[in-house]
Amino acid sequence: MSGIPATPNVVASPIPTSHGEIWLLPDDSGDDLTQKPPKQKASGLSAVVTSLRYAWGEAGLVRGTLPLLQVNQKDGFDCPGCAWPDPDGKRSSFDFCENGAKAVAHEIDTRTVTADFFRKHSVAELSAHTDYWLEQQGRLTEPMILRPGATHYEPIAWEDAYAVIANELHSLASPDRAAFYTSGKATNEAAFAYQLFARQYGTNNLPDCSNMCHESSGRALTKMIGIGKGTVKLEDFGKAELVFVLGQNPGTNHPRQLTALQESKRNGAKIIAINPLPEAGLMGFMNPQEISGMLGVATQLCDLFLQVKINGDIPLLKGIMKQLLEWDDAQPGSAIDHDFIAQYSSGAEELLTDLRAADWDTLVERSGIDRESIRTAADWTRSTEKIIICWCLGITQHTNGTQNVCELMNLLLLRGAIGKPGAGPCCVRGHSNVQGDRTMGVWEQPTQALLDQLQTVFDFEPPRHAGFDSQRTSLALHRGDIDVFVSLGGNFLMALPDTRFAAEGLAKTRLNVRIGTKLNRADLVAGAQSLLLPCLGRTEVDLRQSSTADGQQAQFTSTENSMGVVQSSRGRLKPAASGLRNEVAIICEMAAAVVGDRAKNDWRAWADNYDLIRDGIASTIGGCQGYNEKVRQPGGFYLPNAARERVFNTPTGKANFTVNPVPEETLLPNQFAMTTVRSHDQFNTTIYGKHDRYRGIFNARRVVMMNAADMQALGLSAREKINVTSHHQGETRVLLDFQAVEYPIPRRCVAMYYPEANPLIPMGSTDASSNCPSFKHTAVTIEKAAGK
Template sequence: MKKSVDGRTPLDSNRLRLSKVKSTAAGVSAAISSMNHGIRKMGVTRTVQSLLMVNQKDGFDCPGCAWPDPAHRTSFEFCENGAKAVADEAMKAKVNASFFQKHSVADLLKKSDYWLNSQGRIAQPMILEANASHYTPIEWDDAFRHIASSIQSMDSPERGVYYTSGRTSNEAAFLYQALVRALGTNNLPDCSNMCHESSGKALTQTIGIGKGTVHLEDFNHSDLILVIGQNPGTNHPRMLTALRDAKKRGAKIISINPLPETGLKRFKHPQDYMTGDVKSTQLADLHVPVRIGGDAALLKGVMKQLLALDAINRDFIDSKTRAFEEFESSLSTQDWQQIVNDSGIEREMIQEIAQMCADSKATIACWAMGLTQHKNGVAVIQEVVNLLLMGGHIGRLGAGVCPVRGHSNVQGDRTVGIWEAPSESFLAKMEQGLQFELPRKHGYDVVHSIHAMEEGDVDVLVCLGGNFLSATPDTPRTAKAIQTVGLTVQISTKLNRSHLVTGETALILPVLGR
């Protein structure tokens, strides 16, 4: 019998290195770093070929983040993060049968996540038999028969769970959900359950659709851009270009985050040097160091001040919204000292933010997981929407909500059917296209999938990309749950910890990146 493991990454004993915070983001150093990463992992020829195809119409979408592509693209439509992500996916090193013959699962569990990822692309199908210490090769047909046999032997289709990562392409995700529903279940948890699920819930309940309402072009027509709970310079560097262009057109930018980020202080686009432009751009007009968990209080303070200024769009409110009187009454009961205490922001700064909102004819609110990861994430995002509704900033050029996703296809996967709780209208339309009856019972999201494993209710776990173990909450608990499953299948490009904490039998199926 396999020894139970808790799945946590080994402790890193390396000393921390502290360096001075940079004063400007991107610039020449980012361009040099991008090339160095590519050449080291892919070689010169493959680096040039790959990077020239990133985010091009005849190329491929960058796996680095979810920022959209502009209508008019340059030859170098990627950032340092994107170059690193492409180099990581296209590296020459291979993980094959000889690698697994050399390294037991127990040995690999002692390695860091960085080391596992650095070993290269998985090159062939592998199987970890029950009670075995090493993965061994398996032919594709044998692997498929093993999966089919395990699924067919389940007492109910509900005993299968089929996870999806946002790195999956639209086409693969569509076929995957069709296969799963043909098997008779909606057990389709995905990585969005752990990142922007609160955005989808909040937006659906407030404006009727769980997606952003702006296009990239809207940033060029905005008067005010709120960047809340997000570090674009670190996580979505190409967004800095959109903010720079908006800034040059006269937009104001407010950064609301506990800590300042270099990218929102000053930004220098590496390609500007080609035109002789050596100046950097100051982006944020105001940094608001909100207390962690204090976003709701801050937003309530801003809205309370807007009411005091009577700086609201009453025509829009009367014709397009509901329950404004109750909302207004609720704000009137908010105590200013409590708002200041909870938000960590003085009343004078809150009033300054409100005045900037009042002066704006078109406001965009962007946010990321600095908002979504809180217990009250849904409620906080609803306050963001309320702030925009007060000024009529929905359905207007240069205005709207912009939840900035992390993986480049989280939204696409949900749109094509990776959804454990689909609506009746969605299923009815999907049936028209697929021409077979789909199950109606809602399936498991990520957390409920783990609960089902703990109860012994899951026989097969299939993961299309991603790292289910490390991405989910409470790693030891998730690891214990996974080890109750009969068969786990990882469809992957690179090695990760989910390949080492498995069910009784485990398969790794290699795939090409998109």
């Protein structure tokens, strides 16, 4: 594209910056939308072919194939995609999924973005392209700076870049006028160094991506069982007798989970899927590791599909528990584990009183599930004690997300289904090390115990007041209360709700800094200055100058998966460009420039020898003693999880039941509940392509999935252009020129792709406990686009 079109078809006007007018959401929908029936089974040969085609297209035959043989291996690197765990014992030589292969290929891209690219393209011109186009330009190769008033990025030396950062941070009136964001892709070493640097500088402003996804899970689990993590191990799936999968699409977002669910089924377990959309990965699985799977033979996974209304989970779970209680009242001990409740729990009577008072008609109407189906789910629940409940963002991203998680925990506790083989909560994390980031101390509300330990080990007084999470950082940016914003990976702008509001805030800073592998829109919505610091990917070898040996030594990093296993990650590929540095080294060198001799630790030494960082982790983080030795063991090691042993580190010393009201009906007449979803061709904000193969939607992302009866009631035909307006406390936000598509979703519910739908989601609509934005429930109205 030679320049910005005179009248580009965008959903909102550009925002003014000192570097030009920046477009936020260029329209790439076109008129190519095609639709096929949704798939009823996931993976198989098509997934393998798609994986290889994408990998070879991005990186070539050799470079695109070798990493797939190393990903998730005990002597290889951890997948940069999701956080699903690897088997403790023997692993397949092909232990990756389609989206994992895409994540790897995206990272090992042979295309490069050089200084010449930025000389040709102004930031304003780049903003007229889609996010997909931006990332398809290739890997960032050298540090770049967008200077005050400039229209183009230009090269800058590493040390000069660190000097810019140090000068800006040193000039702030308060350390709290800086914020340090973290993506869940950051490794343990990077996360630990990053939070230590921020606190040595003087702030707890450590927003991270977990604030926008599983923060509700952490709050609920900590309150109820004393640890903000699930208790299930991968081996438990083979021992379970009943598995619930709630608010989750494993076929797209966590495909390797399908293998675990297949093992559950083959060992006799029943699976209940609860979701507003009938996702292919909930129904059937063609295991690509097996000949039958490659030939299209699927294992039926779902025994009972409960298609709840959006945010109908609490009334459904309450209905299952009410039915259990009615049976138990009639025959004590037949449906509730009273021995577990008496010995290990607190607060059961309050819950039982609430269940007895619950109105069946309300539970059925609000959940959208008929009484007989609820009875069936309850009957399967009372007939087994080995129950696993899995959940993801469909549960957590609500204004009552924490209560949603609390309610599913209530169900497990009523059955005593925790702290024994084949049972427990399985919080399915998204990004590969989002759980590890929190373990390493990336949190805006650190415990006093962590701060005390940091003070003891590193001999400084860390800030004691709470910092800003992601949503509060966005608010502070918009108020002009943040002058320097540093991002360790990720795409902060496009991950947030209310995209225009977030962009206006980022544009007010004095300096934005992002450490990453590829260009994204957050790099274009710059403050007075902006720095791009390119880093190595996990697939690439990381050579650092050794002070104890001749020449350079290869460094490795580590991550923590969804089930609390810490393992090493060793890249083997030649870097995409000479001069690239690991995110760990960049953080350490940045910290050396900013805090310098004020730090007890030698940041320059840490940059060259990650063992020194791991020694710091071992001295600071509970359960990480002997970290350097343990992480070198094949397969790594498990972090302590007392709840697995029925030891509940809560104020009561027991597992705590909670009472959670049925959410109020907030939809007005003619309004719909809108949920955001990811397509099969994306991972979080990264778009790999424009197809959603399993849902049967191709060549378009600006779509609204609607029930056929709702479309008929509005007089809408398939592919008709529509405008969508969100409603929140008297505020409205509008997206123009989307297309309506018929989809099997409950009445008065619609689904739209993230992040295209994010401008509709109010910044102030968050969970009261976790402050997680409500991406999964926004009230919207729909009307035909003018002149369409």
